[in-house]
Each structure stands twice: as structure tokens, then as C-alpha cells.
Amino acid sequence: GNSVTQMEGPVTLSEEAFLTINCTYTATGYPSLFWYVQYPGEGLQLLLKATKADDKGSNKGFEATYRKETTSFHLEKGSVQVSDSAVYFCALKKGTQGGSEKLVFGKGTKLTVNP
Amino acid sequence: GAGVSQTPSNKVTEKGKYVELRCDPISGHTALYWYRQSLGQGPEFLIYFQGTGAADDSGLPNDRFFAVRPEGSVSTLKIQRTERGDSAVYLCASSVTSGGGTDTQYFGPGTRLTVL
Numbered sequence: 001g002n003s004v005t006q007m008e009g010p011v012t013l014s015e016e017a018f019l020t021i022n023c024t025y026t027a028t029g030y031p032s033l034f035w036y037v038q039y040p041g042e043g044l045q046l047l048l049k050a051t052k053a054d055d056k057g058s059n060k061g062f063e064a065t066y067r068k069e070t071t072s073f074h075l076e077k078g079s080v081q082v083s084d085s086a087v088y089f090c091a092l093k094k095g096t097q098g099g100s101e102k103l104v105f106g107k108g109t110k111l112t113v114n115p
Numbered sequence: 116g117a118g119v120s121q122t123p124s125n126k127v128t129e130k131g132k133y134v135e136l137r138c139d140p141i142s143g144h145t146a147l148y149w150y151r152q153s154l155g156q157g158p159e160f161l162i163y164f165q166g167t168g169a170a171d172d173s174g175l176p177n178d179r180f181f182a183v184r185p186e187g188s189v190s191t192l193k194i195q196r197t198e199r200g201d202s203a204v205y206l207c208a209s210s211v212t213s214g215g216g217t218d219t220q221y222f223g224p225g226t227r228l229t230v231l
Contacts, residue, residue, distance in 0.1 A: 044158070044206065044222040089157050101146065101210070102171060103220060105157030
């Protein structure tokens with residue numbers, strides 16, 4: 001079945017450091033790929049998405065490129081801020097023949113950015 | 116506008132009791148989803164509604180779990196004979212519609228269920 005594997009956390013960085021959170025997926029066909037973020041005390045929010053191979057999603061300085069050849073969707077940011085401290089979830093969505101639109105999530109990676 | 120709301124925010128119950136969790140989607144959203152998030156894990160899909168009907172209930176773990184959406188708006192997740200293993204955060208999400216593979220799911224803050 002469809003699945004998502006993302007790097008184990010927690011990840012601790014200093015402000016202005018470069019961030020990479022790895023995400024790989026297993027799915028048939030061409031899923032849509034997402035990064036969601038959960039800030040402390042808040043609900044899940046969509047950070048960025050990509051719907052086809054070689055698409056790059058970007059938002060708030062974060063980027064991720066849909067790589068079909070490596071089945072990956074790694075999240076990157078060139079210079080993190082303290083306010084980026086959160087839990088990041090990689091997810092995929094692949095409609096089945098029955099039309100389900102369910103998201104399949106990775107386990108999440110907790111990021112802490114220190115000043 | 117208002118986002119997805121869920122009530123209660125916290126629910127503590129005893130093993131064997133019945134609970135209901137409510138979700139109010141964003142107005143006009145026809146698709147509604149329930150997920151369950153255990154500590155240290157990502158959300159896991161439970162059930163998805165398109166309008167009033169359950170389009171996919173493949174994630175419901177057993178027949179103690181049931182969900183309804185009688186008027187195509189508010190949804191209630193019902194859990195009978197609760198067990199300690201049901202303790203988790205229950206998340207609701209809604210989207211404008213479904214299909215096309217791209218509609219963004221907007222999540223509510225969740226209901227934290229604790230079964231003692």
C-alpha cells in the first residue's frame with residue numbers, strides 16, 4: 001500500500017542554519033505530495049504541495065521538489081528562524097478507484113531552532 | 116472566515132463508555148475527513164464523507180467506531196465501548212470538494228480523547 005517515510009527527529013538547529021528534512025514515499029502511479037506543519041498548540045497547516053513530477057512547492061522560504069526517480073520530496077529551507085520550530089509532516093494523496101482522497105502521513109519530524 | 120472547529124477540545128472518559136466527537140467544517144466544504152493521531156505518530160485516516168455519504172470508511176479500526184454527517188455539514192464521530200487504546204487526538208479536516216487530487220484539506224485543532 002501507499003506509505004511515507006520521513007527522517008526521524010528531533011532536529012535541533014541554530015538560527016540561520018540550513019534545514020533538510022528527508023521524505024520518501026511508496027505509491028503506485030502519481031500521487032500528490034504535501035508538507036504539513038504543526039506549530040506548538042496549533043492545528044495542522046498545509047505548508048506546500050506538488051502534484052506532479054519535477055514540480056517544486058514553496059512557501060515561507062521552504063521548498064520541496066517532487067522527484068519521481070528517487071520517490072522523494074525532501075523539505076529544505078536556507079535559513080531557519082526560531083519561529084520555524086514545529087513538527088513537520090510529509091504526506092501523500094492518491095485517489096483510489098473508489099475516489100478516496102485520504103492523506104497518508106509520515107510520523108513527523110520535530111524541529112527546534114535555537115536563537 | 117471561520118476554520119474547522121471541533122468540540123470538545125478535551126474529553127476524558129472511562130473504559131467502556133460511549134463518546135461523541137463533533138466537527139464543524141468550513142462553510143461550503145462538501146468533503147469532510149476524520150483522522151486519528153496517536154502520540155509521536157502522524158495522523159491516520161479513519162473515514163471520509165462526500166456530502167452526506169461515507170465515500171471511504173476503510174480506516175475505521177472496528178465496528179465500535181461510527182461516523183455520521185446527516186445534513187452534509189456537521190459530522191459526529193461516535194465511539195462505543197471505549198478502550199484505553201482509543202486514547203488519541205482525533206482530527207477533522209474539510210475541503211471544498213474532492214476529486215482532481217489537489218484540493219487542500221484544512222484541519223481543525225483536534226479533540227484529545229483520554230480513556231481511563
